[in-house]
Amino acid sequence: xxxxxxxxxxxxxxxxxxxxxxxxxxxxxxxxxxxxxxxxxxxxxxxxxxxxxxxxxxxxxxxxxxxxxxxxxxxxxxxxxxxxxxxxxxxxxxxxxxxxxxxxxxxxxxxxxxxxxxxxxxx
Amino acid sequence: xxxxxxxxxxxxxxxxxxxxxxxxxxxxxxxxxxxxxxxxxxxxxxxxxxxxxxxxxxxxxxxxxxxxxxxxxxxxxxxxxxxxxxx
Numbered sequence: 549x550x551x552x553x554x555x556x557x558x559x560x561x562x563x564x565x566x567x568x569x570x571x572x573x574x575x576x577x578x579x580x581x582x583x584x585x586x587x588x589x590x591x592x593x594x595x596x597x598x599x600x601x602x603x604x605x606x607x608x609x610x611x612x613x614x615x616x617x618x619x620x621x622x623x624x625x626x627x628x629x630x631x632x633x634x635x636x637x638x639x640x641x642x643x644x645x646x647x648x649x650x651x652x653x654x655x656x657x658x659x660x661x662x663x664x665x666x667x668x669x670x671x
Numbered sequence: 672x673x674x675x676x677x678x679x680x681x682x683x684x685x686x687x688x689x690x691x692x693x694x695x696x697x698x699x700x701x702x703x704x705x706x707x708x709x710x711x712x713x714x715x716x717x718x719x720x721x722x723x724x725x726x727x728x729x730x731x732x733x734x735x736x737x738x739x740x741x742x743x744x745x746x747x748x749x750x751x752x753x754x755x756x757x758x
Binding site: 574577578581582583610611612620 | 697703
């Protein structure tokens with residue numbers, strides 16, 4: 549990665565808002581294509597996006613399917629950080645229910661990612 | 672973003688042509704990045720895109736990653752976007 553640039557995308561919208569769930573993935577893939585490091589943080593209902601099989605069901609008009617964007621993001625080395633309390637409140641089993649590569653974290657990890665980033669964008 | 676002029680794109684032969692027609696943003700950009708890996712330094716990649724925003728997006732991407740955006744040609748229903756690999 550060039551120049552140690554890193555963007556953090558905090559995603560808070562889930563399957564009920566396909567457009568706002570998709571846009572941060574579009575931005576993240578574009579950043580990775582430009583050799584900018586990316587960490588994506590999923591909080592609130594956005595944690596549903598990284599459940600197995602969920603992204604494949606989401607396609608906002610005018611955007612690529614979320615499943616493709618998610619695959620592109622992982623292929624390019626973006627990291628996926630998922631809020632533990634948000635999973636608990638939704639009864640999502642993080643051991644079995646999440647896609648490969650998703651890392652379950654809590655507040656301090658998010659703070660560390662944000663404070664070490666070039667910019668953080670919240671969706 | 673570096674734009675060199677004059678250059679006759681009609682006589683420019685690309686080392687790699689990527690057909691990203693029908694792909695929505697950021698698809699053409701991603702295809703450009705992947706395709707660039709098959710282009711020698713100093714060579715040219717040509718990206719076909721039916722998304723009219725691609726030419727400005729590729730221009731911005733080129734400047735960001737250190738390649739040279741050469742311009743575009745309009746074809747029927749799509750743009751032919753040219754970038755020279757610099758590193």
